[in-house]
Amino acid sequence: MDLKLGTYLIYLAVSIVLTVWVARTLLKNGQVFLDDALTDERLAKSVNHLLVVGFYLLNLGYVAVALKIGQRLPDGSSAMEALAWKLGLVLLVLGGLHFFNLFVLSRFRRRRMLDQLPPPVPPTRMMPAPYPPLPPYGMSPRPAAPHGYPKPTSPPVPQQAPRPETQPDEPLPPQ
């Protein structure tokens, strides 16, 4: 195994481990942030997964594209320099993507907080309240059973006999 292949293998291994570590950190800590930003927990979970998938694609894609080392590596120190340069670039890209991710999430959050913002200024004055409705005329209703008195009862209504129908054979009074 020559020096270049060894450099490639170390580069790939370190880059992938770093990418997975950052992605897991994002997945774990971004969830709390997204729950607050999106209110809907299912939506937050879905957005979080999609963001992490996008992060994996972008970062692993960049690692693959930037793999090639054009210069010759005659000794260990030049291989180390090339490896450090490549890994440094990967770390910078990871950092950039991380802050971009935070920026997008904070935009979500800010938007939701603005949607719930109460009016920023107090009213200059309030509409005068309409007049209360007038109390009804007449005396207030009597309490049902005043303390110490027997409950008022209504006098018995005399049973009235049904009025007899006028007899047809009764003579009419004289006009």
Next chain:
Amino acid sequence: MITKLTVLYDAGCGLCRTARAWLASRAQLVPLEFVPAGSDEARRRYPALDPAETLADITVVADDGGIYTGDAAWIICLWALEGYRGLAARLARPDLRPTARRMVAAAAAVRRGTTPQGYGADCGGTCDV
């Protein structure tokens, strides 16, 4: 909780009509309704408001009974629009409120200059400023 805002604007002034058209063309988080100030509809809805006062200065009535005039009226209108809430919150801060007041005063001066003399009240849009 405000769920509707009624804007009493001066239908007789070009600047006010332009402002009304701009407000109406934006997406609204809280619905805005426009009623010409001093009209029969405005009198019927708000008998407690003085029509001369509402003609002199933009007046916004919230459905919770709050009345906003002058720069507060503009800020509450911006707050009702989608995408302008951040601006409304910034303008309401104590360090930017005087700037908002001056902007409203400048707009009122333009309005006074473009409407016939003796129209509206003497303060013509700057009663609160």
